[in-house]
Structure formats: C-alpha cells, structure tokens
Amino acid sequence: MGIYEMMAEYAGGGTAGPIVQWHMIRDNGTTALCGVRLDPAAEKVSDEAWGHTREKFCHTCGALYLRQVP
Template sequence: MMHQMRAETDPTGATDSVVSWHIVRNADLTALCGRELEAAAPLQDATRWTVDPDHNCHTCGALFLRETPYLPDEHDEQAG
C-alpha cells in the first residue's frame, strides 16, 4: 500500500497555507483520521512525516504506524 502526506489547508482553501499534514492511502482525499481533504491540496512523500512533527495529525500518525511494515534494519541495537 502506498501512503502519501496530503495537506489540510486553511478554511479559505488557499493551497499555500498548510494547517496540518495528514496521511492518505494511495491518492485518496480522505485521510486515515477521516478528514476530507481538497484535491488541490499539496502532497508529499510519507517519508517526510518526521520533518515537522508539530504540523502533523496525531491520529493519522498513529494509524500510519500500524499500517507501515516494521523494518528491522532501521532499528539496529548496538551491543553495550
């Protein structure tokens, strides 16, 4: 499954004003949290989720983590 980040823009619909980033499946207009987003809203790759966490939807983030495969190579433990 492909995930992307889609912006929630301000109520006026200005696409250059990102209020929050949400996660969508494929190119859906409905975020994982259920919020309906605009087709013209900016998109970015889901790997950017950690870039500005204060502007991300917490609910989308939690659901995204449940749908994202665990990659052991990303979590190497170093022997102490």
C-alpha cells in the first residue's frame, strides 16, 4: 500500500500553462498510474482532494486508484 497524491498535468507541457487535469501518482513518483509522465515541478495535492478539484480528474487514474485503494 503506497502513498497516493494527485499531480497536475498542464496545457502545453511544463508547468506554465493552465491545469488540464489531475492524475494520481504513487510513492512520490512522477509517472501517473495511467502511465503519463508528469513534470517533477507540477503541483501536487493530497489524494483527499480527489473529487473536489475544479479541473477534471484523469478517468484512467481514477479507475486504477479505486482498484488499488481498499
């Protein structure tokens, strides 16, 4: 059982653009559960924010997260 956090994906890559969607990462990694590589400088928030963000959440990450977290 790892530590899960949400990490932002930005429009145009990098961290300058607006947030497109949130992914879930595990154990302080930068590759999302769905396989997308995220910028190490991207904003991170607790997985408790899941479902409470203004931006959408990656559907694949959501499905995998629900399966991995009891």
